[in-house]
Amino acid sequence: MACLKKGLLERLSEGVVVGDGSFILTMEKRGYATAGAWTPEACILHPDAVRQLHREFLRNGADVLQTFTFFCSDEQLAHVSDGINNKRNLTADGINAAAVDLAKEVAQEGGALVAGSVSPVSQVSFGKGKKYCQDAFRQQLTIFKDKGVDFLLGEFFNNVTEAEWAIETMVEVGVPVAFTMPLPPSGDILGVSVAECAVRMAKAGASVVGVNCIYDPAISLKSIALMKKGLEEAGLETYLMVQPLGYHTQDPGIEKYRTYAALPSWPFAMEPRALTRIDVHRFAREAYELGVRYIGGCCGFEPHHIKAIAEELAEERGRLPPSAPVGGSWKSLGLSHIKYCSKKTNWEYWENLKPTTGRELDAFTEFMPDD
Numbered sequence: 031m032a033c034l035k036k037g038l039l040e041r042l043s044e045g046v047v048v049g050d051g052s053f054i055l056t057m058e059k060r061g062y063a064t065a066g067a068w069t070p071e072a073c074i075l076h077p078d079a080v081r082q083l084h085r086e087f088l089r090n091g092a093d094v095l096q097t098f099t100f101f102c103s104d105e106q107l108a109h110v111s112d113g114i115n116n117k118r119n120l121t122a123d124g125i126n127a128a129a130v131d132l133a134k135e136v137a138q139e140g141g142a143l144v145a146g147s148v149s150p151v152s153q154v155s156f157g158k159g160k161k162y163c164q165d166a167f168r169q170q171l172t173i174f175k176d177k178g179v180d181f182l183l184g185e186f187f188n189n190v191t192e193a194e195w196a197i198e199t200m201v202e203v204g205v206p207v208a209f210t211m212p213l214p215p216s217g218d219i220l221g222v223s224v225a226e227c228a229v230r231m232a233k234a235g236a237s238v239v240g241v242n243c244i245y246d247p248a249i250s251l252k253s254i255a256l257m258k259k260g261l262e263e264a265g266l267e268t269y270l271m272v273q274p275l276g277y278h279t280q281d282p283g284i285e286k287y288r289t290y291a292a293l294p295s296w297p298f299a300m301e302p303r304a305l306t307r308i309d310v311h312r313f314a315r316e317a318y319e320l321g322v323r324y325i326g327g328c329c330g331f332e333p334h335h336i337k338a339i340a341e342e343l344a345e346e347r348g349r350l351p352p353s354a355p356v357g358g359s360w361k362s363l364g365l366s367h368i369k370y371c372s373k374k375t376n377w378e379y380w381e382n383l384k385p386t387t388g389r390e391l392d393a394f395t396e397f398m399p400d401d
C-alpha cells in the first residue's frame with residue numbers, strides 16, 4: 031500500500047510548516063523569466079531551471095512546493111507579452127499543467143506538499159464583477175483539480191472582496207484552502223482593516239490565512255498580529271501563515287498601501303536591501319512566538335533564507351533541513367582551521383553583528399587572518 035503523506039492541516043496541528051520562497055523574481059535573476067511580464071513560461075521553455083529551484087527549496091527545508099503559476103492566465107500572457115506567447119504556442123493551461131507536474135515530481139523526492147498557487151485577476155477583469163471573476167478563477171483551478179494538488183494557496187489579492195470570490199471557488203475543489211493577502215497594517219487597498227480581512231477570508235472558507243509579499247518581515251508581522259487579534263475576537267481558530275518579502279522595506283510611509291514596487295530601487299537594485307540569514311532567523315522565531323504555524327517567504331526569499339527558517343525552528347520540528355550539516359550551519363563553521371571562521375560558531379556572535387553594505391566605506395571584520 032502506498033505510504034500516505036500527511037496533509038497540510040494535519041501538519042499544522044502537529045507543529046510548524048516551512049513554506050518555500052521566491053520564484054518569479056529569482057527565475058528572472060537567473061535568466062529564465064522576463065521582468066515586467068513576470069509570467070512563468072519557463073515551466074515549458076526551461077523545465078530544468080524550474081525543477082532545480084524547487085529542489086533547492088526542498089533541500090533547504092521547505093515542506094511545501096508552490097506551483098510556478100504566478101500570474102498565469104491567458105489574459106495576462108497576452109496582455110504582458112505583446113503577442114510573443116501566441117507565436118510560441120504557449121497557453122496558460124499548458125504552462126500551468128507543466129507547473130503542477132514539475133512541482134509534484136520534485137515534491138515526491140522529499141515528501142513535500144504541493145500547493146496550487148492561485149493569482150488574482152487584472153483590475154479590468156475585477157471591474158467586470160463577481161461572476162466574471164469566479165469563472166476566471168474556476169479556469170485557473172481546472173488544472174489543479176484535474177492533476178491533483180495537496181492544497182490551494184491564494185496569493186497577492188490586495189482587495190478582500192476579490193479574495194472572498196476566489197476562496198468561494200477554491201473550496202469547491204475539495205482540498206484545504208490557504209489564503210494570503212499582501213497587507214500593510216493599514217489594511218487592504220480600499221482600507222478594509224487587516225482584522226476584517228482575516229475574518230472574511232476565514233468565513234469564506236480558508237483554513238489558513240495570512241499575509242504575503244510586498245512588505246518586509248517586520249511590517250508583515252505587525253499585520254499578522256492584527257489578524258490574530260481579529261480572529262480571536264471573532265472566535266475563529268484559523269491557522270496563520272506569513273510569507274514576507276526577502277527585502278527590508280521599513281521606509282517611512284511604506285506601511286500605507288504602497289508596495290515595494292514603488293521603491294526607486296525596484297526591481298534591479300534591490301540587493302542592498304536583501305535580508306541576511308540572521309534577519310531570517312529572527313523573523314522565524316518572532317513569527318513562531320506570535321503563533322504563526324506556516325512560515326515561508328515570497329519575492330527575494332532565496333533557498334538559503336528558507337534554510338535559515340528550518341534551522342531556527344529545528345528543535346520545534348525535530349529535524350534539520352536535508353542540506354544542513356550535522357548540528358546546523360553555525361556549528362559547521364567550527365570545521366574550519368581559520369580562526370575568524372571558528373569564532374563564529376554560536377548565535378551570540380551573529381546576534382550582535384551589525385551587517386554592513388560592502389560599499390567603499392565598509393569596515394573589515396575585527397578578525398583578521400593573522401588573528
Ligand SMILES: [Zn+2]
Binds near residue numbers: 242243329
Ligand atoms: Zn512576492
